[in-house]
């Protein structure tokens with residue numbers, strides 16, 4: 001009995017030792033290779049990927065932003081000490097990996113609170129920020145953020161996707177689907193408009209996709225500067241081709257009811273997405289558009 005007990009405790013010690021080695025190895029592997037293929041591991045937080053840039057003679061906020069594929073607003077928000085248009089040569093500034101802002105979450109707030117305030121899904125915020133249990137200092141992807149009153153700080157899309165007043169039939173986010181009778185995540189906004197209404201490019205950009213795709217029906221995707229994308233679904237007709245450059249307000253198609261619309265009233269399903277390490281992430285288009293509710 002006693003011998004087997006001794007052996008048992010040796011086993012336990014050996015197990016603890018191996019566990020400690022594994023933890024140490026695991027943490028160093030994670031630090032060196034943040035994007036490992038282990039799906040169970042959380043990706044390194046975006047805030048850990050911030051680079052530094054030393055300003056040299058002749059550079060402007062815009063030129064630095066362009067160099068890193070960011071919007072000037074993002075640099076200004078990350079570096080409140082830089083003055084536009086004159087910026088201090090020789091000074092180091094912070095360069096985030098994608099457009100967005102760093103915020104300090106109010107004490108006691110949850111990821112769902114931040115989703116409500118910033119229109120970015122809680123699970124995505126959680127993952128982009130290294131899976132912290134409670135948000136503290138976090139990165140919010142996007143371009144124009146002012147919690148609760150986004151319109152005040154509006155630097156969103158230059159135009160509107162419809163010539164008619166923008167009336168929301170179904171908002172972005174978790175919704176009770178009137179047709180499918182279940183709770184579904186609505187990745188865009190349904191803007192009511194009669195069938196045949198012109199659909200317009202919401203900003204200057206490059207058409208990268210025109211096709212018929214499942215529930216989306218006739219569907220157009222336009223890429224814009226600043227890693228932003230708009231998507232237009234259920235169209236009756238399309239008036240653009242892939243690789244075509246479009247200007248804000250240009251007609252790209254007409255409102256229709258192709259695919260599987262989420263509500264029965266005719267509408268344009270409109271999405272705004274941002275490129276992140278996790279792919280193109282849908283945001284609340286209401287943040288990017290001035291909308292009458």
Ligand SMILES: [Zn+2]
Pocket residue numbers: 170186188189190261262263269270
């Ligand atoms: Zn929809």
